[in-house]
Amino acid sequence: MMKHLVFIATAAVFVSAHHENLVPMRAIARIASPAGNEIQGNVTFTQLEDGKVHVEGSLYGLPKGQYGFHVHEKGDITGGCLSTGSHFNPEHKDHGHPNDENRHVGDLGNVDFDDNRACHIDFTDSKISLIGPHGILGRGLVLHEKSDDFGRSSHPDSRKTGNAGGRVACGVIGIL
Structure with a gap:
């Protein structure tokens, strides 16, 4: 019985430590217009070692x-x-520029x-981020x-949405 408990405890520690290393490092969103316009493209998100996220992609279809x-x-x-809701704002701040502290x-x-x-x-x-309280996986x-x-x-x-108007295309951010 004791051997089984030691094995289970060891396995639990291994799975827990291994799970922490399974952080999704890349994600993708396929962007399309629900109105059937020709707006489309892909955007990828790569979690960097310094905690920042590299955003890259190509979109097509707007003037x-x-x-x-x-x-x-x-x-x-x-x-x-x-149906994507409001801007992702877990800290309840005002709308701002990507380089602003208050945003x-x-x-983006x-x-x-x-x-x-x-x-x-x-x-x-x-x-x-792709993980944690600022995690964007599964968001629009x-x-x-x-x-x-x-x-x-x-x-x-302006302070709520940046006065950017309606939504012309969207997608869901998922694991790549």
């Missing part, structure tokens, strides 16, 4: 310009992009589309119809 780009609290797209965790700023209706994303963020990634003003305008929605 030249800047568009708000945010992680939303829910990975539910059954009702289109509206939603999900505030704007992405730029070129003359060919293409957007190439490549940046590192220090607030989002949303592309908005207008540019994000970073909470700096007098518009009533």
